[in-house]
Amino acid sequence: MRADRLIALVLFLQSRGKVTAAEVATEFDLSIPTARRDLEALSTAGVPVYGQPGRGGGWQLVGGARTNLTGLSEHESKSLFWMLGTAGLSDPGTRTATRKLVRALPSTLQDEAEILATRIHYDHTTWGECPRAGDRSEILDALRSALVKRQALRIRYTKRDRTFGRTVAQPLGLVAKAGIWYLVARPHDDNSPRTYRVDRISQAESIGTSREQSSDRDASRTQDETVDDDHFDLEAYWTAHVDEVEARRSSVIAEIRCPNWAVPILSAHFGRYLSVIDEGTEHTIAEVGANLVVALAEQLAGWGRTVEVLSPPELQSELARIGSELSDLYDH
Structure with a gap:
């Protein structure tokens, strides 16, 4: 059994609590007999794991044993995944390592790491021009906090015609393009995501969870109209948005x-x-x-x-x- 697969299997057990050989086989693309041998090898290697046969059985760590293989503090974990963004999971060369890293974190940090790894995207290519963006660190922190906590936002922003606009929106992601930050959000009165330049947002106020704020809106829609924001693909949206903007340019x-x-x-x-x-x-x-x-x-x-x-x-x-x-x- 390869050492890296043993570590990944320990983290898989840690994150799931109890697993079957079939679930391990699916997760690691193995045959069920190989998955069973790997689970048995853990015990031989000294890992406190045991199997329970029969219906409803499975494999689990003795006493819910936990291990934080990363050694990262809470602040270090947040900083790392904030910096990494979607790059860790989108690149085949780093996808497995990123998943292992997420599983290695304490359970209290895993959810936030998952959000940052899928909802923060960096695009380092420039538009046709490279304007200077003002320092909007306070606004950016407020947007990031709302994104992680799944809170809706009441924002005030400057439109292209220099007039002001206000809206309540559900944040879907943040994108940095050539040093300029953009908020991707779904306005509560519209089904389509929109893009807002962060340096044009003058106010951003969290007003509760996005699920609470969107419940009335979703209740008035048919099943086909309801949007599943949990599965929103930030990279795909941004790629299409860039193509549209570049076509106009x-x-x-x-x-x-x-x-x-x-x-x-x-x-x-x-x-x-x-x-x-x-x-x-x-x-x-x-x-x-x-x-x-x-x-x-x-x-x-x-x-x-x-x-x-x-x-x-x-x-x-x-x-x-x-x-x-x-x-x-x-x-x-």
Whole structure:
């Protein structure tokens, strides 16, 4: 029996109390005879485990024996899983280790660790731009606390048009993208999750558990309309949200021709908004994108003759207008 599987089996027994050989086989992808041999091997190895045969029987640790293999304090555990977020469970290379770590924690910390491991997500790629976010540590702490305690929030936030909005929402997760935090929450008057930039939230007040706050709302829905927030997939939601935002940011696509040496520079500037179509011996044909024709023209104008816009015609016209303005201004 491998040592790592023995440790994982001890933690599995610790978290379940009593298990059958069939449950062990399912959990560790083993045959039932192998699972039974592993359980028997624990006793041989000195682990206080015993089996009870017959209907309703199973295997369990003697006297409910417990072990905290991590040695982590409560504060250290919270800090670790807050920092790790969904990365621990989403990466196949760390998923097993993260599950072992959660099971190794004292029972009082396991629930919070599970929430942080599935409801805190870090996205280190930038948007098309990287704005500076203000320090919202107090608001962020309030959001994190409500998320862990499953509490609904009454929030006040600044909309894109600079007006203020208020809503009561159930927090579903927090996402950090390039140093900017976002709250993903489901407003109580809407079935669809929404995204709020944390630096635009001016007030966040917990108002009780989300289950209590949503009971009246759910009672008025049919079974098909009721949302199971316990199984909300934060990563899937965020991926779809990023794709939607990026699509809006690159709604104008231009085909350009440039020297090969310019491609790395343009790529660093446009990021995911540049894609190479055809790379020749000296020149490359590529596509670049932006949200507006004017914005794209302003980004390309500084390249002069180095970057030739092949399409669309409206972008060529806008570049000609910019060139004419500059010529009138500086042609004395």
